[in-house]
Amino acid sequence: MARNLRAGLIGLGMMGRHHARNLRALEGVDLVAVADPGGDVHGTAPDLDVLPDAESLIKAGIDYAVVAVPTQFHREVALTFADAGVHCLVEKPLAFDIGEAEEIARVFEHKGLVGAVGYIERYNPALQEMRRRIADGQLGQIYQISTRRQGAFPDRIHDVGVVKDLATHDLDLTTWVAQSPYATVGAVSTRRSGRNDEDMVSIAGRLADDTITNHMVNWLSPFKERITVVTGEKGALVGDTIKADLTFHANGKADTNVWETMASFRGVSEGDSVRYALQRTEPLRTEHIAFRNAVLGDPSDIVTMREGLHTVRVVEAVLESAQAGRTVSLSF
The missing domain is CATH 3.30.360.10 (Dihydrodipicolinate Reductase; domain 2)
Known part of the structure; x- marks a missing residue:
């Protein structure tokens, strides 16, 4: 029997708390670690230790990560996960500027990782x-x-x-x-x-x-x-x-x-x-189902990083x- 995917979440702000709620309810996925240098101000994951950074999530042994940090930190965090071979769903927009977005999309494609952008609409x-x-x-x-x-x-x-x-x-x-x-x-x-x-x-x-x-x-x-x-x-x-x-x-x-x-x-x-x-159905739930399916081999319904780059x-x-x-x- 296949094990559940191990998911991590970085960024526990307004969007992060909703990502956590949906990850916890997602069939075939376990939310095993969360991170935010500012702590868990919304009480999003009271049963989990709040880790300080992306490196700590990687050490927790995750299969994929949801990135809900401010846009200015998207490049640094996404590339950290890519270097470790971790698939990523990055909140919109993909990056702060074109250069950063091009780099993120290129690295994920080169490494053969599933990369998506969180355009919930x-x-x-x-x-x-x-x-x-x-x-x-x-x-x-x-x-x-x-x-x-x-x-x-x-x-x-x-x-x-x-x-x-x-x-x-x-x-x-x-x-x-x-x-x-x-x-x-x-x-x-x-x-x-x-x-x-x-x-x-x-x-x-x-x-x-x-x-x-x-x-x-x-x-x-x-x-x-x-x-x-x-x-x-x-x-x-x-x-x-x-x-x-x-x-x-x-x-x-x-x-x-x-x-x-x-x-x-x-x-x-x-x-x-x-x-x-x-x-x-709640759009964020549908988005998470689509990304889970992409990690499992069906990327047909995600917003790709290449699409995010065009935006x-x-x-x-x-x-x-x-x-x-x-x-x-x-x-x-």
């Missing part, structure tokens, strides 16, 4: 179902992908701005939903909360397949919103990842021009609207565009 039931329906041709040709991700400032974020923290989710999920990389991005950003990094950004882009995109992201709104709208030739799919809801609005044949007042706010035609009944490139292009006031092109 991909595993939201609404977006999983959206991706499946788009792949099945429900929307026909895709014209536009638009996202809105806004809310109040999270005090736990100290090392990056809203682009590297929040917008990176939208940039990743957009390329995944469309199955096409970014070709160009243009962005404007601002700083309104007194921090050194941007807290609001508006991004317009074009994918390699000519899909146009736009993303509104900020930490300055008094309400929380997580919306993805994909518009195509046959209608639009709207995903709400807070509620895990997915709604389809069909392009229809019902002519509203016969009633001028109605046409002014309904449009020239409309079809049926359907909100789908979904199996709502870091797009993030850097967004920041460059906002600073320089021009559109930036990306190679793909």
